[in-house]
Amino acid sequence: MKSVTRSLRILEAVAQHQPVTVGELTKLFGLPKSTVQRTLVTLAEAGWLRANRRDTTRWEIGARVLAVRPAALQGSGLFVAAREPMIRLRDAVNETIHLTVPDALQCMVVVDRVDCDHAVRTYHAIGDTSPLHATATGRVILAHLPRQDVEELIARGLERFSDTTPAEPGELRAELDRIREDGYALNQNQYRLGVCALAAPVLDAGGAPLAAVAVSMPDSRFDADRVREWGDLVAGTAAEITGRLLSA
Known part of the structure; x- marks a missing residue:
């Protein structure tokens, strides 16, 4: 359940700050960079997030949202x-x-x-x-x-x-x-x-x-x-x- 809550919080943060980097999210939540990166990839695979077309190091809301x-x-x-x-x-x-x-x-x-x-x-x-x-x-x-x-x-x-x-x-x-x-x-x-x-x-x-x-x-x-x-x-x-x- 903690992982679900974390994923939703990161999804909300991306929606608020998009396009946003892994580093910016890491500072925002105080989580390990690897944890944030893994969550972003999982959300992207499900269609909730996507990499920004102009800067693929930044994340934004995906088509499913x-x-x-x-x-x-x-x-x-x-x-x-x-x-x-x-x-x-x-x-x-x-x-x-x-x-x-x-x-x-x-x-x-x-x-x-x-x-x-x-x-x-x-x-x-x-x-x-x-x-x-x-x-x-x-x-x-x-x-x-x-x-x-x-x-x-x-x-x-x-x-x-x-x-x-x-x-x-x-x-x-x-x-x-x-x-x-x-x-x-x-x-x-x-x-x-x-x-x-x-x-x-x-x-x-x-x-x-x-x-x-x-x-x-x-x-x-x-x-x-x-x-x-x-x-x-x-x-x-x-x-x-x-x-x-x-x-x-």
């Missing part, structure tokens, strides 16, 4: 508040609707989805993750975070996924300014080629971003002339979800 989190949200106020507005948005545009939440500054996680009836449609499984800077859902979150958080993300480096990914700091900052002005974000082939999306933020009482709701479609059905229409619809849906949360 991200997959469990959406299931835990199924009965949450966010899930309940968002479900009906998402269905109405799907009915209005007949495209796939996603609800995502930020995992700190690490990624966005899909927690709910309402499918359209097109034979060809976009698809993200519950628990799927995506980068903040390259997606519409991620950028509407960034647009409502403190500037220091945005600068921290930029300092880590912005990976380019396509020719149009906003991977230059100035380009990303300008895009976030536009999102704050328009109330929604647009992603046109900036993360996955052939996929377009528009997203808007769900906010708490203090204006901090809790989640993002998005309409997603294949590039073949994207119509630049309808961007404002779609943007207003998704922003209205996000505002409704925010209102339902605040009045609950």
Whole structure:
């Protein structure tokens, strides 16, 4: 039982301090380095942790934690508040609707989805993750975070996924300014080629971003002339979800 408790404490510490080294965890818990290393490897083998892609000496939360989190949200106020507005948005545009939440500054996680009836449609499984800077859902979150958080993300480096990914700091900052002005974000082939999306933020009482709701479609059905229409619809849906949360 002690080993289980130790593993859970180390898992929690990684979640709080990620990406974190074995040495940092050793100092934090006062445990032998070999014990911490063995625990990390065991958790990684089970999918709860993973080595950081940029620095393999550092550890971070793995895919299994991200997959469990959406299931835990199924009965949450966010899930309940968002479900009906998402269905109405799907009915209005007949495209796939996603609800995502930020995992700190690490990624966005899909927690709910309402499918359209097109034979060809976009698809993200519950628990799927995506980068903040390259997606519409991620950028509407960034647009409502403190500037220091945005600068921290930029300092880590912005990976380019396509020719149009906003991977230059100035380009990303300008895009976030536009999102704050328009109330929604647009992603046109900036993360996955052939996929377009528009997203808007769900906010708490203090204006901090809790989640993002998005309409997603294949590039073949994207119509630049309808961007404002779609943007207003998704922003209205996000505002409704925010209102339902605040009045609950």
